[in-house]
Amino acid sequence: MTRITHRHAAVGAVVAVAVLALGAVNAVGAPGEVPTDNACANPVLAQDLGGWGPFDGPVVSRDTVGDHPVANLHGAGTARVAADWYGASGNYLGQSEGPAVPLPASTATGESWTRTACGYRLGGGTSTTTPPTDSRASDRYHWGAANPEESDEFNAGSVDLAKWGLFGASEGQSTGCSPGFNGHGQRCASQTTEGGGLLSVVGTADGVTGGLYSNHNGFKYGRVEVRERAMPLEDNGGAAYHAVPLLFPVTADYTQAEIDFAERDVADPGVDLFVHHDGTQEHCSATVDSTQFHNYAVDWEPDSVTWYVDAEQVCRVEASIDYFDKSNGGAQLDMFPDTGTLMRPAREDVDWIHMYPSPSTVYGP
Structure with a gap:
């Protein structure tokens, strides 16, 4: 691209x-x-x-x-x-x-x-595009400056291994494979790349996929926004991959402390928020074309999680999560079916991810 x-x-x-x-x-x-x-x-x-x-x-x-x-x-x-x-x-x-x-x-x-040309004509008739209202929650709600140590524009041309880890590889390494989600398929570092201003994770027909996690020490409470999309690469009759930007716990089981803030099967007509806490979960949904880029954000406070899609508040969940979490970079493409299942090849792209501290934010040691 x-x-x-x-x-x-x-x-x-x-x-x-x-x-x-x-x-x-x-x-x-x-x-x-x-x-x-x-x-x-x-x-x-x-x-x-x-x-x-x-x-x-x-x-x-x-x-x-x-x-x-x-x-x-x-x-x-x-x-x-x-x-x-x-x-x-x-x-x-x-x-x-x-x-x-x-x-x-x-x-x-x-x-x-060497050349093409076109133009925009405003006013009557059919206009080409209409400027949208603020589509970043961070802009609309004035979250201030992002923490650069926990944010990335993905413009460097290769994954910053000092900041991020690749699923399948040891920390600081760029090669390797490991069992996939719940042991299904494989997660290989080769499937997660950076180029053209995007971080991309590709899942193959035979269940080889990848993802990204962060190397920082974690934080408790704060705001995270990611611009992300996921799309099928061909229609081979295979099962859909599962895409999700999320915050996950450093020390706790996911059922105690995980925030999935754009979870869905690739090409489903909507995305979901799941807030896991105290062995239970809260849930709400939004209808979007998630094969196109959208901005997904969460504001995680001591007693609540507020979810935004393109700066519009979708819901506010009352939940208390008292564990240090860390962002996975917005990229996790999982194989849910059993190993050996034919999968529909897919790609997840992340344009950027930003973390904004709030007055409640506490950083891990």
Whole structure:
């Protein structure tokens, strides 16, 4: 997947447009603009040479078009536009994605292409996208600065093994395998990778999967937000993998102290919150397309857990969890059926994970 970004001011907002390409594609923008009011089917938004450049987070940065490589595609493929919206103060508002569209037939021969163009037209008729309201709970509810030691943008190109551990590998190592969830299948470190600004976990048809856990000493109470999605990679008739960002206990059994805050079978039409405490559990659900990116957040306090999806409060659970927990990085893709069951290949992607201390937060020793 390749991201080429551009910003465009509209109705008091700033938008970054990214090419999400299925195939080995890189793209450069054109200095021209083709007026349109469709979903920006051409994969790059162009305004002028000064308008092209990376936009990574709220920091304003513009480079010339020459910084982007020519696109080379070997074989047919599709591309998708994603518009990341930012407010005037630089706060992230959310993402809108257009449909996947076929690339020109000529690229199937491996021919290079260097430019595309499309534009946004606001007002009457069919507008391309609408800036969403604040879609991060951390922005809407002013949680302040994230703790960098327990947060990650996953932009380094490889997993930070000082911060995270890989399922299947010993601490600090990048290779190895171990039995999967409840002994089902295998968890192998090779299945968890970082690249293109994403952390990804891939589950195979024969039950080999992975995941991520954090190496810090844990915390008790606080706020965690993750931008995550999980999608099937093919339809082979196999059983679905199970995806979940979560907080899990350092010393206690999960039935005493675990918060699963976007649990579901891959491609199910919704996500679930499970709060495990005192040998019991509380539960609530939200309907979302979890194959697309969403922001999932929990505010864990001494007597409650509040759950947010795209900054909207879904529920507040009264529960007391008095154990030090730690985040697993938002990535856990589990095989629930017995070993030997045909699985439907899937991938879980995490764009970022942030931990925000609250007045109640206590860090582990």
